[in-house]
Amino acid sequence: MSKINGCLKCVFIFFNVLFGILGCLLIYSAVRATASSIQMSTFGGPGVGWIWVIALGVFGMSALGIFAACSENSLALKIFAGFMVAGMIVMLIFGTIVAVVRNKVKDAIEHGAKEFVNPIMENEDSRALLESLQGPFQCCGVASAEDWGSAIPDSCGCMPDYSSISNCKPRPQGSSGPALIYSQPCSLALFSIADLVFKVTMGFLFGFAVTAVMGLLFSIVMIRQVTQH
Structure with a gap:
């Protein structure tokens, strides 16, 4: 008999599959960005290394989440919850850095630095x-x-x-x-292009931070259900 509520388990696996697909798309984007000679560092922003970190992290976390839910392994769920906490913190840090860099680039452009x-x-x-x-x-x-x-x-x-x-x-x-x-x-004109990239990146990072909170709550509920049986 399953230890985890069937509906909760299906929803959790479904969203992890979606994030697995997103992780694959991010890996593809990272490959394209690495092959491109134009880097965001030219405009004062970060390079593509952080894209690889996020892409591999998203794909790895989705795979771990699917395994933890299917196996109903409390240790795997706890590891997943721990990574959700770490991921939330990392996304908030990266989002804050991007926001600071955006303001720095804006000031530099306005003053012709x-x-x-x-x-x-x-x-x-x-x-x-x-x-x-x-x-x-x-x-x-x-x-x-x-x-x-x-x-x-x-x-x-x-x-x-x-x-x-x-x-x-x-x-x-x-x-x-x-x-x-x-x-x-x-x-x-240059800032309007860079600003679009910065805003999309910030929305992506802060959105992932919120998603990490939801994943943490889901995993906590499932851990409780597994340990109670």
Whole structure:
């Protein structure tokens, strides 16, 4: 006879299967992110190592949860509950770090800090990304057109008309490139991209912290049911 309530057991296993699938998707995302040459560290954020930690952790915890529920092993359930506590703490720590980094990046962009501008301009992939954004967002450089040095790219070129003539200005003296360039920097456009990543990451981490609390409560109930038999 089963020691754990059948409905509770099925719900617990179902959600662990879902998280197992999510863990596989995260592992795939980690592989893709590792293969990509553009890292979030370019924008002042963490690298992909933490993605591997979370992906393997989610997959491992879901496998442990399924085993503990199917075997109705009190020791496995207690280990699972312990990992849920640790996971909740880790997710809260990571979520707080991401929030702090987001605010740091925002302040750096708003004030045109060199510690933010230089890594972007020194990386070929981030320079290419910046250049691809300049035309659509009608901006030039990260903090200013001077970020490009003496060679202003054609993507900074501004074609004035009656509605946008105020967005144009002459290129800096001593530099080559279009005669008129966009007067606005691309800092806001860059931050809008980075901010989306930061918000999704924070929602993901804090959401997992809440899920860890639910998993802890489920495992505590099942431990009580197993030990009472």
